Amino acid sequence: MSGAERLRVLIVRTSSLGDVVQAVPVLTALRRALPAARLGWVVEEGYAPLLAGHPALDDLLPVALRRWGRAPLRPAHLAELGGFLDRLTGFGADVALDLMGSHKGAAIAALSLAGRRIGLAARCRREPESALWINEAVANEAPHAVDRYLSLLAPLGIPSGPASFAPEALFARARPPLPAAVAAGGPYLFLHPGAAWGNKRLPAATWADALAQIARASGLRAWIGAAPGEETLAREIAARAPGSAAIAAPDLPSLGTLLREARLVLGGDTGPLHLAHALGSPVLAVMGPTDPGRHGPYRAPERVVAHRLPCSFCHRRMAEPRPCLTAIPAGEIAARALALLAGNA
Missing domain, CATH: 3.40.50.2000 (Glycogen Phosphorylase B;)
Known part of the structure; x- marks a missing residue:
């Protein structure tokens, strides 16, 4: 097994729903290129059912930034935050992919302690100053969000296409019947x-x-x-x-x-x-x-x-x-x- 196959890669795209959905091709491309790698994803708790049980994903790390933000000093929320940070560092990421282009996403990537923190270059980010948190910048101004996300795989030597949402893998653990x-x-x-x-x-x-x-x-x-x-x-x-x-x-x-x-x-x-x-x-x-x-x-x-x-x-x-x-x-x-x-x- 090569060193590349043993990589632990963390995707950071917490919200919103459309953005999380459009990041799914990054997960499928990683698994296609690195079949033995350990893949994780940090996502807001409300969107976790979309990814829970996904066959390409090893570790789902739900975060409750929105809920915690409404009462940041509540003891229960501080305890939950501490537990999340333990799970985040415990994942042991070698690479963190910041798909958010914001301080929030880049900070999570940095807190993961990943040695390689890959994200879009400052001019391509929603919050340009957040590029300070990453250490490998990709300059890509592709029109569509899916293509911009996939461009972050280039430093890993992974082709960006073909993009696949793998619809059969979504909601793997939560498929209620029609009303x-x-x-x-x-x-x-x-x-x-x-x-x-x-x-x-x-x-x-x-x-x-x-x-x-x-x-x-x-x-x-x-x-x-x-x-x-x-x-x-x-x-x-x-x-x-x-x-x-x-x-x-x-x-x-x-x-x-x-x-x-x-x-x-x-x-x-x-x-x-x-x-x-x-x-x-x-x-x-x-x-x-x-x-x-x-x-x-x-x-x-x-x-x-x-x-x-x-x-x-x-x-x-x-x-x-x-x-x-x-x-x-x-x-x-x-x-x-x-x-x-x-x-x-």
Whole structure:
């Protein structure tokens, strides 16, 4: 066995959902190139079910930075943090891959005590000053996040492609059945209308109109994901779109099942849309403030509806949708969805 095969490699990508999903090809590429290496991943506890039991992953190191941050001095949280740091150093990483480009990710890589801490060069990072925490910088400004992540394998002599999400390996330990009402209703569309950015959320009336047009032409029922905090939005769309209904997605594994079984998943530039694409489900993303070439479904430009306006792709977070989204008509979304369903897109 060569020294390279005995490497212990730690992936640091804690959040958010879409970013964790888009980092999965790094794991599959590492395992393909280093079949005997020990591979670990630091991820926020809420996203751990996505990776738990993944056959390419030896050690999953959940972290609760978001929860701890709400009460950082609580004794129980300090004890949990100490336990995490013990597990982090106990992994014994030779290489830490900082896929975050931030102080948080680079600090975790440094705290792992890995001798090699690989990350993007300062000019390519979200927080340029965080490059001080790494000791091997990769200058790569590839448009898409997946390709930027894969570029960090170059110092290890590992080819960046072909990129694989290995959908059969995701949610290996958590695959709940479809809700009974969904299973009984036959083939369906799934819409995830929510987004953390207000300007990534298409108006409810537009979504409802698009769903109604798709239903009339295809006969498919639409289930609208009601994620925690987004129940009102889901119910509003369902009330406007005849034959559709809101469905709770209370946790990540339940959402994964709904996405995996859908005939088509619609949404914006959000984690659930990227998750559906990684799971191998057909998707259609409606995008405005973010560039499809950088943030759209990986290598699937035909699965995006976007208008290029002077204000488009600003990558600025705002409270309400702007013309880059509001100018997209429901009919255009429905036509593209129907073409995808027919296999003509």
